[in-house]
Amino acid sequence: MREVTLTDLFLHPITQKFMQRSGVAHALEVTNHAFHLAFKYNVSVDMATKAALLHDIGHYEWYRQGKWDYELYRENDIHAIKGAERAHKLLIRLGENPRIAKQISVAILLHTDSYLPESDIKRSPLQKVVKLADEMDEEQGGNHHYKEIDKLTALKKIQKLDQLVDQYLPKQQLHLNTHEKTI
Numbered sequence: 001m002r003e004v005t006l007t008d009l010f011l012h013p014i015t016q017k018f019m020q021r022s023g024v025a026h027a028l029e030v031t032n033h034a035f036h037l038a039f040k041y042n043v044s045v046d047m048a049t050k051a052a053l054l055h056d057i058g059h060y061e062w063y064r065q066g067k068w069d070y071e072l073y074r075e076n077d078i079h080a081i082k083g084a085e086r087a088h089k090l091l092i093r094l095g096e097n098p099r100i101a102k103q104i105s106v107a108i109l110l111h112t113d114s115y116l117p118e119s120d121i122k123r124s125p126l127q128k129v130v131k132l133a134d135e136m137d138e139e140q141g142g143n144h145h146y147k148e149i150d151k152l153t154a155l156k157k158i159q160k161l162d163q164l165v166d167q168y169l170p171k172q173q174l175h176l177n178t179h180e181k182t183i
């Protein structure tokens with residue numbers, strides 16, 4: 001049984017507040033991609049989906065005269081750092097296993113290269129899954145952040161994903177011995 005579900009995370013006021021900035025529809029698409037990629041990369045569907053759902057909650061609002069200024073954002077953004085910290089705090093507050101909370105947080109930290117000095121990062125399978133899932137939903141000029149979804153539809157999708165995670169996680173755990181081993 002999981003300590004924290006996607007629904008718990010999604011309904012929390014912190015998530016509701018910060019997910020609006022980067023787009024709930026985008027977060028859900030990425031979570032869905034991460035669920036499927038988790039099998040390919042042999043990582044926990046629980047961690048992959050949680051990291052994906054929360055990956056962009058570190059966004060600031062880069063508005064200039066009422067519109068998101070993408071140039072300003074590219075230049076000054078550190079959303080992966082902020083999101084990693086925010087997600088970790090939220091997960092721990094909700095009672096997540098600290099080892100899992102750390103893995104999720106680091107996967108969020110490394111989901112983009114945009115703020116990093118040039119370097120060759122060797123990502124773990126979980127970190128790769130979150131980055132790839134995000135890139136699968138990326139549109140030019142940051143348009144993926146503007147797609148809309150109403151809250152009830154979003155909640156239904158999250159609940160469906162929770163059911164799928166609950167269904168497949170025990171099978172993964174059997175296969176991989178323990179949840180921790182899937183990190």
Ligand SMILES: [Fe+2]
Pocket residue numbers: 026030055056134
């Ligand atoms: Fe994203």
